[in-house]
Amino acid sequence: MEKVVIIGLGLMGGSIARDLKKLGNYHICGIDQNKTHAQEALQLGWVDDLVSIDKVADNHWVILAVPVNYLPSLAIEVLDRIHKDTIVFDMGSIKNPLCNAVKNHPNRSQLVAVHPIAGTENSGPSAAIHHLFKKKLTIICEPTSSCPQKLEKTIQLWKSLGARIHFMDAVAHDKHLAYVSHLSHISSFMLGKTVLEIEKDERQIFNLAGSGFESTVRLAKSAPPTWAPIFLENHENILQSLDEYIENLQQFRTLIFQQDEQQLSAIMYQCNHVGEILAGIALNNHQEP
Amino acid sequence: MEKVVIIGLGLMGGSIARDLKKLGNYHICGIDQNKTHAQEALQLGWVDDLVSIDKVADNHWVILAVPVNYLPSLAIEVLDRIHKDTIVFDMGSIKNPLCNAVKNHPNRSQLVAVHPIAGTENSGPSAAIHHLFKKKLTIICEPTSSCPQKLEKTIQLWKSLGARIHFMDAVAHDKHLAYVSHLSHISSFMLGKTVLEIEKDERQIFNLAGSGFESTVRLAKSAPPTWAPIFLENHENILQSLDEYIENLQQFRTLIFQQDEQQLSAIMYQCNHVGEILAGIALNNHQEP
Numbered sequence: 001m002e003k004v005v006i007i008g009l010g011l012m013g014g015s016i017a018r019d020l021k022k023l024g025n026y027h028i029c030g031i032d033q034n035k036t037h038a039q040e041a042l043q044l045g046w047v048d049d050l051v052s053i054d055k056v057a058d059n060h061w062v063i064l065a066v067p068v069n070y071l072p073s074l075a076i077e078v079l080d081r082i083h084k085d086t087i088v089f090d091m092g093s094i095k096n097p098l099c100n101a102v103k104n105h106p107n108r109s110q111l112v113a114v115h116p117i118a119g120t121e122n123s124g125p126s127a128a129i130h131h132l133f134k135k136k137l138t139i140i141c142e143p144t145s146s147c148p149q150k151l152e153k154t155i156q157l158w159k160s161l162g163a164r165i166h167f168m169d170a171v172a173h174d175k176h177l178a179y180v181s182h183l184s185h186i187s188s189f190m191l192g193k194t195v196l197e198i199e200k201d202e203r204q205i206f207n208l209a210g211s212g213f214e215s216t217v218r219l220a221k222s223a224p225p226t227w228a229p230i231f232l233e234n235h236e237n238i239l240q241s242l243d244e245y246i247e248n249l250q251q252f253r254t255l256i257f258q259q260d261e262q263q264l265s266a267i268m269y270q271c272n273h274v275g276e277i278l279a280g281i282a283l284n285n286h287q288e289p
Numbered sequence: 290m291e292k293v294v295i296i297g298l299g300l301m302g303g304s305i306a307r308d309l310k311k312l313g314n315y316h317i318c319g320i321d322q323n324k325t326h327a328q329e330a331l332q333l334g335w336v337d338d339l340v341s342i343d344k345v346a347d348n349h350w351v352i353l354a355v356p357v358n359y360l361p362s363l364a365i366e367v368l369d370r371i372h373k374d375t376i377v378f379d380m381g382s383i384k385n386p387l388c389n390a391v392k393n394h395p396n397r398s399q400l401v402a403v404h405p406i407a408g409t410e411n412s413g414p415s416a417a418i419h420h421l422f423k424k425k426l427t428i429i430c431e432p433t434s435s436c437p438q439k440l441e442k443t444i445q446l447w448k449s450l451g452a453r454i455h456f457m458d459a460v461a462h463d464k465h466l467a468y469v470s471h472l473s474h475i476s477s478f479m480l481g482k483t484v485l486e487i488e489k490d491e492r493q494i495f496n497l498a499g500s501g502f503e504s505t506v507r508l509a510k511s512a513p514p515t516w517a518p519i520f521l522e523n524h525e526n527i528l529q530s531l532d533e534y535i536e537n538l539q540q541f542r543t544l545i546f547q548q549d550e551q552q553l554s555a556i557m558y559q560c561n562h563v564g565e566i567l568a569g570i571a572l573n574n575h576q577e578p
Contacts, residue, residue, distance in 0.1 A: 119501075121564070179487050184480060184505040190537040191476050192563035193556065194530065197537075198468050212408075214567055215504045216473040221564035224557035228550050235545050241483065242542050246535060248479040248486075253531050256524050261517050267482065268513035274481035275410070275510035278503055 004061040005029045005051060007074065009041040010226070011119060012091045013065030014128030017046040019161050022130065029055065041125040057081050061157075064090035069229035072101030079107040087150045089114045093177060094234045095141040095170040109147040112154040113170065115139045116163060117181070123223035134162030141170040178237030183245060185219045185227060186238070192220030291349040294318045294340060296363065298330040299515070300408060301380045302354030303417030306335040308450050311419065318344065330414040346370050350446075353379035358518035361390030368396040376439045378403045382466060383523045384430040384459040398436040401443040402459065404428045405452060406470070412512035423451030430459040467526030472534060474508045474516060475527070481509030 030047035032038040319336035321327040
């Protein structure tokens with residue numbers, strides 16, 4: 001029986017707890033400052049016990065599943081306290097602030113920086129999903145900074161959850177994620193805001209939201225305590241991606257204003273290429289077990 | 290056996306052909322300038338015959354399923370030619386240019402202006418979907434301009450396809466659709482463009498496109514020959530919605546730049562309200578047969 005403590009029992013912490021529990025070989029303790037979330041996770045059976053932070057030394061695994069703004073200081077606190085055999089990994093959506101913060105810590109090699117690209121727009125332990133990580137790309141940043149045996153055990157744990165592992169530089173990770181994930185969330189939040197502002201009569205949204213709106217606005221349901229820290233911690237990359245997005249919208253606006261059908265169509269045909277790439281993703285997800 | 294001619298055999302024309310055929314009581318002829326689409330629709334069995342425009346007089350029903358920029362002139366040409374018992378309806382995403390164009394036509398009362406809020410990002414007759422209109426909101430604009438008996442028969446036909454009918458003013462329709470549907474498409478096209486521009490190495494998109502990106506960028510696969518005309522014909526409403534969207538993005542950008550976590554969170558909590566509205570839609574779709 002391996003002992004695990006999970007700090008942060010939201011969607012991500014709750015989902016990994018749920019999956020590890022199902023695998024059978026883990027005794028799982030949970031920590032959450034939010035007492036409602038902690039009690040929920042216990043009642044739902046995702047964790048066996050609730051403990052306090054001074055109990056982390058005692059475990060084979062410490063999993064950090066808190067919002068990204070708490071990660072760097074929490075990682076240092078945990079690395080300060082742990083036994084030499086303990087493995088620590090996080091599940092944060094940005095990696096460079098964390099990797100920078102622990103860079104010179106004497107126990108740096110006991111930490112593995114992990115980002116499973118998985119989630120939903122829902123939050124809290126009751127939103128935890130069985131098999132959330134199955135077939136999902138899971139990125140490990142700066143693998144050479146982790147102890148090889150601890151890295152290998154972490155990879156095995158994630159593979160047992162069904163994840164596909166990919167290594168990446170932390171700086172490159174944060175930049176790519178700004179474009180591919182964080183910008184999508186901002187675009188969706190602002191689309192929701194724009195529609196809510198004009199459609200004072202909600203029945204109109206209710207009635208007219210047919211094809212298209214639901215999928216583009218789905219991410220506007222995402223949890224602010226998760227996403228505000230991501231936008232702030234990764235602000236340099238996000239501001240750059242957002243500026244390019246706004247510039248593209250303004251150019252498209254100009255073409256509509258000028259009634260330039262030919263140029264509008266040419267740009268849309270370029271964008272259609274995204275479809276082929278996504279079809280490749282679907283194929284890849286289908287092929288890899 | 291009622292005789293139907295469908296002009297435009299793309300996703301929308303193909304889908305209604307397919308559903309009517311299944312109902313059994315219709316002989317369906319098709320017209321499409323695109324010979325590949327016409328032949329495909331014939332081979333797939335969505336239509337019984339291909340005919341030319343001078344054969345429209347001969348039918349009980351004429352269905353206009355062409356891009357919105359062709360609709361006004363085509364509607365006039367068809368109304369000029371038809372028998373007094375023929376019913377004409379269109380399936381266009383914007384309604385005011387059409388309603389304006391036919392306003393003073395002597396046969397105006399034979400036309401019903403219909404917009405089924407249904408579709409996918411795919412195009413052509415091979416993308417036609419059985420039951421595409423089932424449980425979907427279908428808007429009829431300016432119903433009092435149509436002959437009551439012809440309006441009633443049109444409503445019955447759409448109900449036989451499973452649609453839910455809603456009446457609306459054409460000007461209001463075009464404005465609401467700009468916000469709820471057309472803006473979603475532009476936001477998605479430009480998100481695809483921004484990501485394609487930065488991620489020159491497509492493997493990165495391929496690898497990193499996890500939760501979030503696929504749903505927000507799905508509409509970027511939509512067909513330019515359908516959407517360029519919609520953006521141009523509805524340009525006044527779309528420019529207004531686009532300006533408000535860009536303004537919201539710029540305000541959000543400023544808050545990220547100023548590291549104003551409190552205000553960012555407050556705005557995101559407002560946007561979360563979209564989730565409750567969409568949950569209402571899902572419930573409604575579930576309840577109404």
